[in-house]
Amino acid sequence: MKFQVQLVWATDDAKPPAGKNYKPLEPAIRRQIKALKWRNYFEVRRIDFSVPAGEAKKVPISEKCELDLKDLGHSKIEVVLFGKGKEVARVRQALHKGEILVPGGDAPNETAWLAILKRIE
Amino acid sequence: MVRAAQQGDMAAFEELVARHRDKIYARAYSMMRNEEEAIDLSQEAWVKGWQRLSQFQGDSSFGTWMTRIVINLCLDQLRKQKRHRTESMEELNEESGGVERQMPAVIINPAAGIERAELRQRIDRALGQLSYEHRTVLVLHEFEELEYKQIAKVMECSIGTVMSRLFYARRKMAVLLTDLKKEDLR
């Protein structure tokens, strides 16, 4: 299975902070997270990766966050989110092509961080 | 296929969705003019269709039955949106007929000389320029092929209002398709 994870900054500000070269999130993904209330979303980082059948893969999202994805078969995956080395969430669900799983949390100044995990293949 | 779906065969229902999805989506898109809303409403229509499958008697085709479901959902949504919208001057002008009603009938074959692809684009743009009432009556008459009294019932207005709106919508479409500007008509 192929995946993409995007670390995204959600904000009501029109632009990223000075000096940060984040680009606006593409419209297709914006549509999928339309339930969230922020006005703007900027991609901080994007990582494409594959997980062989039945195996697991660890993907660092930032210095403090890591995502561990395991293929459980029949489109089911287990995702473990680590924050500063500690497990903060474990999710087991089916994720079909095109669907997304979005761990997220608050960030300073009423913004938020999102780790948008999308199944590509 | 429909009978199998009525007996709970999800795979059969999925096949019905695959066969008719473009048509149902297209109807929602014609009415809502927004891709996302059209996708959401068409999916909601399929869910309702599944829930009401036992009510489908075969009086009409399955596709027709489904389009009626999506039309009703679109109308509900449009009514909700209208309640929260203030009417623009242009829309009030449309309601009273605007200048088009007085325009002489000079448009000979509005689509003449226009390539099919270009025509589709013009129609798409033109539909977006109609108010929701005028676009709805046009869609219900031209695409759904409803009679005046059926349209009046669906839109909860009089037959006279249906006729006025349809007339205005058609004339406005003719103008928009031929790229005429209002100044040219005076």
Add this chain to the structure above:
Amino acid sequence: MSNQEEQLKLQAYLDGELSESESREVENRLAREPDAAALLAELRQTGEALAGFEEGIQLPESREFYWSKIQRQISAPEPLREATPSPAPLIQRLRRLFVPLAGLALVTVAVLVSIPSAPQENIGVETSLADSGAMVYHDYSAGATFVWLSYPADKEAVDNDEMDPFE
């Protein structure tokens, strides 16, 4: 021809909405009045131009993706109840994060207290959240599952900008 009523009658004639006698009246007028005939032609040709417009419209989603959302809504059980009801904080948090919950995409919200393994199998998602303030939320129509954590958990650290997840 300037009479609005006559114009609408012409339209009704085109649409087959007139009685036989009314239709004959219109036909007589059409034979006498070139303007009326021209307007009828315009109305007819506009209809012909519109025909087939929707046939070219295609759903911009793959079969699998489109169907998966429908299937999930068809199969969705009753919404989960809260494990331990705390209405004020839940509603406040929901309002803070998500757009108003009136849309059709919002189906289920699950609030999980700190239970190391609390499987929620009846919604096809199993979660265990070490984070006591976390929430799981599904937007079926968008094919999206949100897992909202209170990480970074330390408010003081957040206020002091010590814990920027992007660094």
